[in-house]
Amino acid sequence: MNGVFGDPALYVDFRFEKRALLFDLGDVGALAPRQLLRLTDVFVTHAHMDHFAGFDRLLRVCLGRGPVLRLYGPPGFIAQVEHKLSAYTWNLVDRYPGDFTLLAHEVAPDWQLQAARFRSGARFRREPQEGRRCAGGVLLEEDAFRVRATFLDHGTPCLAFAFEEKTHVNVWKNRLADMGLRVGPWLAEVRRAVMEESPDDTPILARWRDGEGAHERQVALGELKSRALELVKGERLCYVTDIVYHEENAARVARFAADADLLYIETVFLTQEATHAARKMHLTAAQAGTLSRAARAKTVVPFHFSPRYMGREDELRAELERARAGIPADIDRDQPSPAAGAGACLVKTEEKPVNKPVTDTLPQLGAPDPERKNSPIIDESEYDEHDASPDLEIEEGVCYFNDEVFEIGQTVRSGAELLQCSERGVWVRKGEKRPD
Ligand SMILES: [Zn+2]
Ligand SMILES: [Zn+2]
Numbered sequence: 001m002n003g004v005f006g007d008p009a010l011y012v013d014f015r016f017e018k019r020a021l022l023f024d025l026g027d028v029g030a031l032a033p034r035q036l037l038r039l040t041d042v043f044v045t046h047a048h049m050d051h052f053a054g055f056d057r058l059l060r061v062c063l064g065r066g067p068v069l070r071l072y073g074p075p076g077f078i079a080q081v082e083h084k085l086s087a088y089t090w091n092l093v094d095r096y097p098g099d100f101t102l103l104a105h106e107v108a109p110d111w112q113l114q115a116a117r118f119r120s121g122a123r124f125r126r127e128p129q130e131g132r133r134c135a136g137g138v139l140l141e142e143d144a145f146r147v148r149a150t151f152l153d154h155g156t157p158c159l160a161f162a163f164e165e166k167t168h169v170n171v172w173k174n175r176l177a178d179m180g181l182r183v184g185p186w187l188a189e190v191r192r193a194v195m196e197e198s199p200d201d202t203p204i205l206a207r208w209r210d211g212e213g214a215h216e217r218q219v220a221l222g223e224l225k226s227r228a229l230e231l232v233k234g235e236r237l238c239y240v241t242d243i244v245y246h247e248e249n250a251a252r253v254a255r256f257a258a259d260a261d262l263l264y265i266e267t268v269f270l271t272q273e274a275t276h277a278a279r280k281m282h283l284t285a286a287q288a289g290t291l292s293r294a295a296r297a298k299t300v301v302p303f304h305f306s307p308r309y310m311g312r313e314d315e316l317r318a319e320l321e322r323a324r325a326g327i328p329a330d331i332d333r334d335q336p337s338p339a340a341g342a343g344a345c346l347v348k349t350e351e352k353p354v355n356k357p358v359t360d361t362l363p364q365l366g367a368p369d370p371e372r373k374n375s376p377i378i379d380e381s382e383y384d385e386h387d388a389s390p391d392l393e394i395e396e397g398v399c400y401f402n403d404e405v406f407e408i409g410q411t412v413r414s415g416a417e418l419l420q421c422s423e424r425g426v427w428v429r430k431g432e433k434r435p436d
Contacts (some may be wrong), residue, residue: 001028002027002030003304004305004313005291005305005310006026007024007050007054008023008051008304009024009026009283009375010022010023011031012163013412014416020035020038021039021043021163022041022042022043023045023055023161023163023399024044024239025042025053025058027050027054028054028058036061037062037065037066039058039069039426040068040070041070041147042070043147044073044074045074045159045161045242046074046156046159047073047074047080048242051203051241055084061206062100064096064098064101064120065091067098067100067213068101068103069101070100070102070103070224070399071102072107072139073106073110074156074158075109076156078105078106081116082126086122090120091123095305096120099119099120101192102118103116104137104233107134107149109157109244111131111133111134111290112131113133114133116128116129116130144166144413145163145164145234146166147164148160148161150162150213151252152240152252153240153244153246153248154242154243154244155244155281158241158366160238160243160252160253160256161238162237162238162260164236164237165234165236166195167194167231167234168231168234169230169231170229170231171187171190171191171228171229172228172229172230175227175228177230178227180360181228185207186204186205194316197223200222201221201222202221202256203221204218204220227353234377235262236259237260238262238265240257240263240264240265241265242266242282243266243281244281244282245277245283246289250290250291250294253295254295257291258295259296259298260297261297262294262301262331263292263295263299263300264297264301265291265292265301265302265303266282266303267284267303268280268283268305269285269306270284270285270309271286271319284319285302286319286320287323289319289320289322289323289324292320292323292324302317302320307359307398308407308408309397310397335385362412362413362418363412364414366402367414367415368402369402371404372403374400374402375399375401375425377414377419377427377428378415379428380431399426400423401427408421408422411430
């Protein structure tokens with residue numbers, strides 16, 4: 001919904017029903033109230049802000065309107081929903097029309113699913129519900145589809161989801177007529193028999209009514225299948241985001257997303273910034289491509305790009321596609337080679353020779369104007385890049401100085417001060433430089 005740079009939120013609409021599912025609950029400002037009201041089930045990978053901050057808007061739209069909304073998330077999720085709800089005053093909400101109900105579910109690694117109900121009629125007090133086991137990671141099972149989950153590691157348990165359409169059974173009415181049969185509720189039994197893969201000699205009792213009264217005829221399932229039915233294989237959509245690259249995660253993704261028709265996969269950083277990606281517990285584009293290749297996904301949709309690549313989306317896509325085609329990542333090919341260790345994020349200083357001293361060619365920006373957009377300026381002693389909490393994930397990817405945008409790693413002068421744009425999107429004072 002929010003493009004490759006926005007908060008993750010994948011809206012899955014049902015074409016002939018007033019119904020939709022949502023995978024991740026980042027900013028949902030782009031969805032109209034009528035679209036939010038169609039949601040019946042919302043699946044949240046983990047509760048980092050960019051995946052869960054849309055909760056308030058969804059709740060607000062549904063209040064007094066929506067009937068039941070089911071939410072699913074990782075361990076601790078019910079308490080997180082409860083805390084969100086308890087941040088508001090609800091003294092009047094029990095007078096609202098309807099009884100808007102949130103059913104929150106959290107899944108444990110042993111696939112025990114806990115549930116709690118929060119009703120507006122009960123002022124959103126937590127009401128424990130009976131739990132159940134979700135065998136095979138199936139969180140939701142319906143006639144036409146199921147939603148399955150798996151656990152991945154993002155420094156915190158993070159769920160990945162698969163939306164699995166079941167086999168469609170299309171019935172050709174005219175071909176039934178050629179067989180001397182008419183449509184009727186008996187076709188539900190046919191559909192069930194097909195889904196259960198019953199043998200072709202399974203007898204089916206076809207019954208229908210018309211102007212001449214009731215009719216009844218027995219026909220073999222195999223005959224129906226060959227003459228009047230069309231079986232269309234359902235599609236499988238997988239949604240994988242916010243994971244660190246390591247062997248176990250890689251093996252799990254390859255298994256879980258195996259042969260996916262459509263794989264949505266996070267593609268956060270370029271390989272150049274692999275060290276940074278690992279620290280932030282995210283994938284690089286090459287890693288996303290490698291996982292897509294291992295899963296043999298038919299169509300791959302990259303998303304969740306770091307904002308630092310604004311205007312450079314093609315580089316992320318190209319890196320993913322190269323890895324997906326099995327071409328090893330060649331970071332030296334058209335990029336300056338990364339400096340070692342944590343400094344790897346600072347290679348964007350472009351053609352400057354590595355050891356060239358800082359000179360007066362640095363842009364002189366004057367003093368920051370409080371009326372314009374400026375990133376915070378901090379002393380070098382206060383700056384600890386490891387302190388950048390991966391929980392926050394609100395990285396700007398750039399620094400601002402009087403509305404002007406600067407890339408990470410860039411050094412500028414503000415009067416006598418040297419400022420360097422750090423990877424957290426803050427200016428770090430690198431000392432003073434008097435004009436020579
Ligand atoms: Zn995220
Ligand atoms: Zn996250």
